[in-house]
Each structure stands twice: as structure tokens, then as C-alpha cells.
Amino acid sequence: MKNALKIRTGLLTLIAPLTLALSGGAHAQTRTLTVSTFGLNQALFDKNVTVPFEAKCGCKLVYEVGNTSDRLAKLDARRANPNIDLALLSSAAALEASQKGLLDVINPAKLSNYSRLYDFAKDPIGGHYAVGYTVYSVGLVYRTDKVRNFKSWQDLWRPDLKGRIALPNITTTQGPLTLMMANAAWNGPDADFATGLQKLAAVKGNIVTLYNQSAQLASLFAQEEIWAAPAPRFVWGNLQKTGLPLRWLVPAEGQAADVNVMTLVKGSKNNDLAYQLMDFWLSKDVQTNLANDLADSPANKTVLISADKGNLLTYGVRQIRSLKFLSPAQQLKQRTDWVEFWNKNVAR
Known part of the structure; x- marks a missing residue:
């Protein structure tokens, strides 16, 4: 009996540290997926993406938040030893990153939800370096009590x-999209949007301000400084909260549009997890939840x-059919010239 007790005690002595080692090892194996993102509506993304995906994958999501230019610069600076696995970017920024050799090609066969995407989201920059996860439009908003036949x-x-409109600055995401639609409205045949630039320079007298953040529009309308402005669709809910008689217009020429995209960072050691997150984010359930939360x-x-x-x-059909997309390649090619003209002839 004493010998059996000794044996049992000895086994427990051996098992205890082994159990601790195994539990510690399991904890150490929890993987981290790092995502570079805009940081907008983060609480809603945590609710609908972060929390359920972490529960599904048994991993940890970490976000690096910042403006696009800063995040691109960091990706470039860390290209030899990247700390980002998945980057959420505008289509133009994603193209720039791919041209700099910062991204891996995405294999659509690894995404079960790829076939369910709109065609414009499947390969928005070419070469399968990106996949769109959200679309947004830029239309016109105006005061129905102040403006007729708009x-x-x-x-x-x-x-x-005159003195009653706001336009997005050319350096914003909405700026080049507004330029594209100005060029289309005035039948500009030029690929560099020269007609649109000249027309925007000519409308200076109507401009109250050039906004850098779309959130400014709500206060500009509320303070009755402006009666009309190009606006991204995602601010429409906040504009309605002003209580003013505002209308969203899908203009005769259509609406400008762009997609924000997911990209795989070259050199990431977590591509398998990145694919899992991409597919999860593109699923009907997650996309429905994000839409219902207006994220x-x-x-x-x-x-x-x-x-x-x-x-x-x-x-919806009407909105989607109205969309006019600006080529990311054209935007990158002309960006410097557009900004130079704008600063000389529109912003001054």
C-alpha cells in the first residue's frame, strides 16, 4: 500500500509540471494577426469582425491605425521585416503599394465568398493584388427649400x-472623384481631366470652403453656410440628423465611386490567417451585420x-447602376499634376 502511494505521488509530481508546460505551450501558440486600417467605425468593426473572428480562429487581432500615406510609408520602411499581415487601403493606395512590391498576389480560389462579390470588387486594381470589401459613392446633397431643379x-x-457650395479638397479621397464627375458633366474628352480642372477653377466664386474631412459637411449645412455639396454616401445619415430639408441626388451623369480593399502584405508569416479573415469579412453574414450597423x-x-x-x-440596384469608378492607375499617374493645378488655380 505504501509502495502504491509512493508511485502515485511520484506520478503526480511528474504530471503537474508537464500539465503546466503543456498549458503554457498552448498559450504561447496563440497567434496574432496584425491589420493596418483606417480606424473609422472601429467599435462597429470590433463588434462584427474582431470579436467573432477571434472566437472562430482562436487567434488575436491587432490593429495599426492611421492615415493612408503614413501607413503606406510604414509598410515600405518595414518591407524587409513586415509587422503587418493584412492592409486595408483605398484602391489607389493599394495600386501604389503593389507597384512598390509591398503586396502578395491574392488567390481567389482560397476565398469561398469571392464569387458573391460585385464584379467591381473582385480585382479592382488588376493583377489580383486586392479585393474590395466595401463600396462608397459620391453624389450631391442639397437644400430642397433653397435650390430648385437640381x-x-x-x-x-x-x-x-454663388457663395453657397463646398467642394472636397483635391488631396482627399473625394477630391479626384469630384474632379472626374466635373469632367464628365462638361463633356471633357481628356484623360487628364483638364476640362474638369478648368471648370472647377471657374466655379471658385460659388465655393464657401474646400473641406478636408467629410464630417465638416454636417456643420456647414447646419450653420446654413452652404446649400449644396458633393458628399460621400457614408455621411448621409449624419446629414439627415441636422433636421434640415436635405436631399441626396443621384445626378444625371451618375455618381463617382471607389472601393476600399483588402491586401496581403508581402513577407507576412500569417497568410493563412489573413485569408481566413478576408473570407470571413466578405461573408454574407458579416457584410450584412456591418451594413445594418451602417459601418x-x-x-x-x-x-x-x-x-x-x-x-x-x-x-440597391439604382445606386449600384449609377456608379462611375475612377481608374486607380489614372489617379496615380495624374495626382501630382492635379494637386499642382489645384493649389494654383482653385485653392487660392
Whole structure:
């Protein structure tokens, strides 16, 4: 009996540290996936993406947040030893990153939800370096009690709007999109949008301000400084909260649009987890939840949401059919010239 007790005690002595070692080893094996992102609506993304994905994968999501130019610079500086696995970027920024050799090609066969995306989200920059996870439009918002017969982008040039409009600065995401639509409105045949630039320079007298953040629009309308402005769809909900008689217009020429994309960072040691997160994010359930929370307009075309939610997003047949996309390659090629002209002839 004493010998059996000794044997049992000895086994427990051996098992205890082994159990601790195994539990410690399991804890040490928890993997981390680092995502570079814009930082907008982060609480909603944590609710609908971070928390459920961590539970699903048994891993940890960490976010590096910042503006696009800073995040691109960091990706470039760390290219030899990247700390980012997945980067969320604008389409133009993703193209720039791919041209600098910072991204891996995405294999669509590894994404079960790829076929459910709108065509414009499947390969938005070419070469399969990116996949769109959300789409947004830039249309026109105006005061229905102040402006009559507002139908076209050309209406921003009307004399009755002198000193009553705001335009996005050319260095914002909406700036080049507004330029594209100005060029289209005035039938510019030029690939460099020279006609649109000249027209924007000519409308200076109507401009109250050049906004750098779309959040400024709510206060500009509320303070009755402006009666009309190009606006990204994702601010429409906040604009309605002003209580003013505002209308969202899909102009005769259509709406400008872009997609924000997911990209795989070259040299990442967590590509398998990155693919899992991408596919999870693109799924109908996650895209529906994000749309219902008004965090993002869906890139998954199978998403179905109520009309009241859809009216606040780039969603539905009419909205999607109206979209005009600016080529990321054209944007990168012309960006320096556009900014130079703008600073000399529009911003001054």
C-alpha cells in the first residue's frame, strides 16, 4: 500500500509540471494577426469582425491605425521585416503599394465568398493584388427649400449658388472623384481631366470652403453656410440628423465611386490567417451585420437589408447602376499634376 502511494505521488509530481508546460505551450501558440486600417467605425468593426473572428480562429487581432500615406510609408520602411499581415487601403493606395512590391498576389480560389462579390470588387486594381470589401459613392446633397431643379453636376456652377457650395479638397479621397464627375458633366474628352480642372477653377466664386474631412459637411449645412455639396454616401445619415430639408441626388451623369480593399502584405508569416479573415469579412453574414450597423456598404451582392438602412448606404440596384469608378492607375499617374493645378488655380 505504501509502495502504491509512493508511485502515485511520484506520478503526480511528474504530471503537474508537464500539465503546466503543456498549458503554457498552448498559450504561447496563440497567434496574432496584425491589420493596418483606417480606424473609422472601429467599435462597429470590433463588434462584427474582431470579436467573432477571434472566437472562430482562436487567434488575436491587432490593429495599426492611421492615415493612408503614413501607413503606406510604414509598410515600405518595414518591407524587409513586415509587422503587418493584412492592409486595408483605398484602391489607389493599394495600386501604389503593389507597384512598390509591398503586396502578395491574392488567390481567389482560397476565398469561398469571392464569387458573391460585385464584379467591381473582385480585382479592382488588376493583377489580383486586392479585393474590395466595401463600396462608397459620391453624389450631391442639397437644400430642397433653397435650390430648385437640381439635377446635374453642372448645377454646382449655377449663379444662384454663388457663395453657397463646398467642394472636397483635391488631396482627399473625394477630391479626384469630384474632379472626374466635373469632367464628365462638361463633356471633357481628356484623360487628364483638364476640362474638369478648368471648370472647377471657374466655379471658385460659388465655393464657401474646400473641406478636408467629410464630417465638416454636417456643420456647414447646419450653420446654413452652404446649400449644396458633393458628399460621400457614408455621411448621409449624419446629414439627415441636422433636421434640415436635405436631399441626396443621384445626378444625371451618375455618381463617382471607389472601393476600399483588402491586401496581403508581402513577407507576412500569417497568410493563412489573413485569408481566413478576408473570407470571413466578405461573408454574407458579416457584410450584412456591418451594413445594418451602417459601418460599411456591402461589396457582397447577396446581402439583403431593409430599405431604411439601404437608403443610408451605397446599396440597391439604382445606386449600384449609377456608379462611375475612377481608374486607380489614372489617379496615380495624374495626382501630382492635379494637386499642382489645384493649389494654383482653385485653392487660392
